[in-house]
Amino acid sequence: MENTMGIKKGFTLIELVLVIIILAIVSLGVTNFVSSGAQLFVDVTERTQLVSESRFATERLNREIRNAVPNSVRVSGNDSTRHCIEFMPIKWSSFYFDIPVAPESTDQIDVVKWGGLDAYEFAEDDIMIVYPTSQFDVYTDTGKTQLLSEESDGDPGVTELEFDSNVQFATDSPSSRFYVYSTPVSYCVENRQLRRYANYAIQATQPLGLTNGVLMAENLTNSLSDTAGEGGEDPFRLTEASLTRTASVLMLLRFERDGESVIFNNEVQVPNVP
Helix, strand or coil: EEECCECCCCCCHHHHHHHHHHHHHHHHHHHHHHHHHHHHHHHHHHHHHHHHHHHHHHHHHHHHHHCCCCCCEEEEECCCCCEEEEEEECCCEEEEEECEECCCCEEEEEEECCHHCCCCCCCCCEEEECCCCCHHHHHHCCCCEEEEEEEEEECEEEEEEEEEEECCCCCCCCCCCCECCCCCCEEECCCCCEEEEECCCCCCCCCCCCCEEEEECCCCCCCCCCCCCCCCCCCEEEECCCCCCCCEEEEEEEEEECEEEEEEEEEEEEECCC
């Protein structure tokens, strides 16, 4: 650049260095600002994901436990490595008109037919149970369960449940109620994960060696005790039903990721209407 006197002028080295330093400072500030914003976004996203995943698993477990056959919930653990809660999901429930109690016997029972969402669709290995008052009634043969062989429509408002041969039940239900179920379901806390197990055989003793479970949630940090249901951070505790109260399941699930912690501590009531 020339002035009016013809002398050429330009930026000095010091001016260039100062400009470079100023640009570097501005760039550093902008980079830190963008980096902080990006890290904040990542933290919020991870926290939201942790809460969403843990809430989904907890709500799913709550709903399934509420739909369990009365007195079918049981809790057990394999030392401090795996704690499980097992229950029998209700496939259908209704009221019967009459059931055979010794010395009576029959191969067919008429029950109240429910339509809509509560309609029953028979499947192989479906089991009918009447008046379950303990876990043994559900998982062992105490005379309160019978294997169904067929289901069909009877008179208007009536469903006919059939058996392979004449059967007897140990006792009547005070409310003439019955339940139909098929196979149990287990939720297990193991290796910092919550897994759901289904479609396995009914066993008298609660199984703890189940495999191929569906992953429901990760990042669990519960400190498991050697005896399930007795430690301070055990995930499942069971208060069994009595004549004056329903059964209840106390769940404590602690989720943690990258220093963020979420704790779900709630109680689920299991209706005791056998």
